[in-house]
Amino acid sequence: MTGESRTSALLPTFARADLSFERGEGPWLITPEGERHLDFAAGIAVNSLGHAHPHLVAALQEQAAKLWHVSNLYKIPEGERLAQRLVDETFADTVFFTNSGAEALEAAIKMARKYQYASGRPERYRLITFEGAFHGRTLATIAAGGQKKYLEGFGPKVEGFDQVPFGDHEALKAAIGPETAGILIEPVQGEGGVRAVPPQCLRGLRALCDEHGLLLIFDEVQTGVGRSGKLFAHQRAGVTPDIMAIAKGIGGGFPMGACLATAEAGKGMTAGTHGTTFGGNPLAMAVGNAVLDVVLEPGFLENVERIALLMKQRLAELKDRHPGVIEEVRGEGLLLGIKTKCLNTDMVAALREEKMLTVGAGDNVVRFLPPLIIDDAIVSDAMARLDRACTRIEKARAALERGAAE
Numbered sequence: 376m377t378g379e380s381r382t383s384a385l386l387p388t389f390a391r392a393d394l395s396f397e398r399g400e401g402p403w404l405i406t407p408e409g410e411r412h413l414d415f416a417a418g419i420a421v422n423s424l425g426h427a428h429p430h431l432v433a434a435l436q437e438q439a440a441k442l443w444h445v446s447n448l449y450k451i452p453e454g455e456r457l458a459q460r461l462v463d464e465t466f467a468d469t470v471f472f473t474n475s476g477a478e479a480l481e482a483a484i485k486m487a488r489k490y491q492y493a494s495g496r497p498e499r500y501r502l503i504t505f506e507g508a509f510h511g512r513t514l515a516t517i518a519a520g521g522q523k524k525y526l527e528g529f530g531p532k533v534e535g536f537d538q539v540p541f542g543d544h545e546a547l548k549a550a551i552g553p554e555t556a557g558i559l560i561e562p563v564q565g566e567g568g569v570r571a572v573p574p575q576c577l578r579g580l581r582a583l584c585d586e587h588g589l590l591l592i593f594d595e596v597q598t599g600v601g602r603s604g605k606l607f608a609h610q611r612a613g614v615t616p617d618i619m620a621i622a623k624g625i626g627g628g629f630p631m632g633a634c635l636a637t638a639e640a641g642k643g644m645t646a647g648t649h650g651t652t653f654g655g656n657p658l659a660m661a662v663g664n665a666v667l668d669v670v671l672e673p674g675f676l677e678n679v680e681r682i683a684l685l686m687k688q689r690l691a692e693l694k695d696r697h698p699g700v701i702e703e704v705r706g707e708g709l710l711l712g713i714k715t716k717c718l719n720t721d722m723v724a725a726l727r728e729e730k731m732l733t734v735g736a737g738d739n740v741v742r743f744l745p746p747l748i749i750d751d752a753i754v755s756d757a758m759a760r761l762d763r764a765c766t767r768i769e770k771a772r773a774a775l776e777r778g779a780a781e
């Protein structure tokens with residue numbers, strides 16, 4: 376027995392499905408009994424190259440036999456290399472490696488405050504964030520996310536975050552005050568319900584930040600490293616941030632994250648001002664480099680864009696076929712979602728019956744986060760499963776209505 380077994384020694388902070396896996400192959404997860412599940416959750420946008428990708432396995436095995444950890448007391452050549460590659464591909468001049476998304480955000484938040492301090496404006500420490508945001512589960516990042524359900528019971532909310540409604544430009548302008556240090560936003564809200572920020576709004580944020588001397592911080596923990604069809608989602612809008620947090624996809628399943636910044640934004644983060652024991656260790660760096668090897672191969676991202684468009688079209692067709700179940704298709708790249716007219720949790724469960732794994736999100740959305748390596752046949756397979764899951768829900772609803780009429 377696995378899952379919600381009452382005898383589990385794990386702290387019960389997760390409502391786990393009664394399902395476990397022994398191995399994976401590309402987009403497939405395989406149970407100890409040999410059942411194959413189509414993985415359109417990808418460990419919540421983490422397994423960017425699917426399971427057991429040969430290049431990643433080789434990189435990890437090779438590094439594991441050489442050196443695991445040395446600490447940041449010494450130079451780590453693979454980390455220097457990965458940082459330089461990220462810098463070469465982005466707006467950034469400098470990179471700080473972490474073990475998770477929340478830690479990358481913590482670094483970003485501290486950096487924004489320290490930038491203002493180092494610029495002679497120590498009173499500017501507040502960040503503006505958006506309703507529905509998700510930035511992690513540390514004390515500062517739950518304050519940044521501002522969601523009651525994550526804040527309740529954990530004592531006073533960390534000071535310094537002002538939240539405005541998603542898409543409310545007037546509220547945003549009104550929230551900028553003499554203590555504002557920057558604006559923090561996900562280019563596409565993931566947990567919040569696959570809500571994309573329109574490119575003109577991202578450009579508007581950039582202009583607003585420039586006008587007021589604020590830093591623009593993008594949380595690309597979920598959207599980054601190819602998921603959007605570009606290496607980073609903001610690259611589609613032609614806008615660059617001052618600071619960016621990434622994680623999830625960069626490790627392909629190995630826990631790692633990073634905070635990227637311009638030299639100017641990072642100017643306050645001098646020796647001793649911030650740190651991590653594990654961040655950027657040789658194992659993580661070997662895997663991060665291996666992920667980039669694949670994602671930056673010519674044609675890889677173009678193929679993600681192509682397959683994402685195909686999948687979005689197929690989702691729109693299914694919406695037309697099942698108008699009583701699917702209300703709306705959302706998202707960018709392979710961060711796609713459907714807003715359902717049933718409970719999104721019922722849809723996730725119906726899909727699990729069809730042996731397809733997905734993730735719920737806010738606003739009654741079901742998220743599809745397949746590995747970036749899927750092909751047309753996998754999209755067809757997935758859509759056939761979704762079609763059957765919709766029919767399953769329609770039948771259950773019809774049976775319920777018949778029961779009520781009798």
Ligand SMILES: *Cc1c(COP(=O)(O)O)cnc(C)c1O
Nearest residue numbers: 475476477509510511565596597
């Ligand atoms: C997952 C996520 C985080 C938190 O990452 P952890 O690795 O769980 O700490 C932060 N921001 C966004 C947008 C995320 O999707």
